[in-house]
Amino acid sequence: MRRSVLVILSSFLVAVLAHAIDSAPAFDDPVLQARYQNLTRELRCLVCQNETIADSNVQLAGDLRRELRGLIAAGKSDEEVLKFLTDRYGDFVLYRPPFIARTWVLWGTPIIALLGACAIAFVIIKRRAQLPLDDDSEVGTKAQ
Amino acid sequence: MKWRFVVPAVAFVALVAFFAFVLKRAGTGDYNPHAIQSPLLGKPAPQFQLPQVEDMTKTVDTRAFSGRPYLVNVWGTWCVGCRQEHDALIAIARQNAVPIVGIDWNDELQPAQQWLGSLGNPYVATAFDNQGKVAIDWGVYGAPETFLVDAKGIVQYKYAGPLTMEVWQREFIPRIQQAGSP
Numbered sequence A: 001m002r003r004s005v006l007v008i009l010s011s012f013l014v015a016v017l018a019h020a021i022d023s024a025p026a027f028d029d030p031v032l033q034a035r036y037q038n039l040t041r042e043l044r045c046l047v048c049q050n051e052t053i054a055d056s057n058v059q060l061a062g063d064l065r066r067e068l069r070g071l072i073a074a075g076k077s078d079e080e081v082l083k084f085l086t087d088r089y090g091d092f093v094l095y096r097p098p099f100i101a102r103t104w105v106l107w108g109t110p111i112i113a114l115l116g117a118c119a120i121a122f123v124i125i126k127r128r129a130q131l132p133l134d135d136d137s138e139v140g141t142k143a144q
Numbered sequence B: 001m002k003w004r005f006v007v008p009a010v011a012f013v014a015l016v017a018f019f020a021f022v023l024k025r026a027g028t029g030d031y032n033p034h035a036i037q038s039p040l041l042g043k044p045a046p047q048f049q050l051p052q053v054e055d056m057t058k059t060v061d062t063r064a065f066s067g068r069p070y071l072v073n074v075w076g077t078w079c080v081g082c083r084q085e086h087d088a089l090i091a092i093a094r095q096n097a098v099p100i101v102g103i104d105w106n107d108e109l110q111p112a113q114q115w116l117g118s119l120g121n122p123y124v125a126t127a128f129d130n131q132g133k134v135a136i137d138w139g140v141y142g143a144p145e146t147f148l149v150d151a152k153g154i155v156q157y158k159y160a161g162p163l164t165m166e167v168w169q170r171e172f173i174p175r176i177q178q179a180g181s182p
Helices: A002-016 A030-040 A059-073 A078-089 A101-129 B003-027 B080-095 B109-119 B133-137 B165-179
Strands: B049-052 B055-061 B070-075 B100-105 B125-129 B145-149 B155-160
Touching: A030 A059, A030 A078, A059 A078, A059 B133, B055 B125, B080 B100, B080 B165, B100 B133, B109 B125, B125 B133, B145 B165, B155 B165
Parallel strands: B070 B100, B100 B125
Antiparallel strands: B049 B055, B049 B125, B070 B145, B145 B155
């Protein structure tokens, strides 16, 4: 019991060792810093494409974060910053895909798949429920 | 025919066909699921003025190339694919079809100069983009990348990946012929 407590506590220490990927100095203005951090989580790293530029430590992500800081410091709005990036990299740079005509398959498929699975389950369960009650075959009599 | 066997069998065959199709395309070397369609196509090429790698007292200015088609090739000494395509670039440059402007991306000056010195220089001029700002303007997300700009200054085509003579013939030559006159 003691040992497992020790293991759990020391694992917290390891977590503390995780290094910050974004080592740039924070904005003095906390509002700007919050906007900056928010935007870095909304933009995709084009190299490691399933990461945001907040999480990616490749050179391009660092360059993009630097551009972001410059734009925010220059007083650009969030929309202007995002437009700067989509002008250069297209919609794909937005980590959260926009919900437009072109992406309906992406957004719709999980819902359609879920509804489809529910429908199939419903049909199967309904069919099973209609089996005669005394069809006990091997259910409950075989050792598991 | 038992339906519960047919459905998985059909699904299996469909999957095999799909994977075969994907593998076949991947084998051609052109299949790149990470590729991003460039939003620059059909738009004016981003302009830049950067120091020239071959002579840092000089400036590479895109305005000097307006009025005729040119290629922009993004490379770096750290980039393996760039080393692979370098010989093809030299051969392409010898054909003298269009000038090739280099962008040396996120690189150091000395290695870049040594690279051009020892491997040969296919570029009319190479821009030193060590900050990566110009590359971002061009929507570059990897190296090597090659852009074709027409005589009107519009980006007509972008190829991501090492250039080969085959790609040059197939994708660039026909477009250069169209990109000709201002």
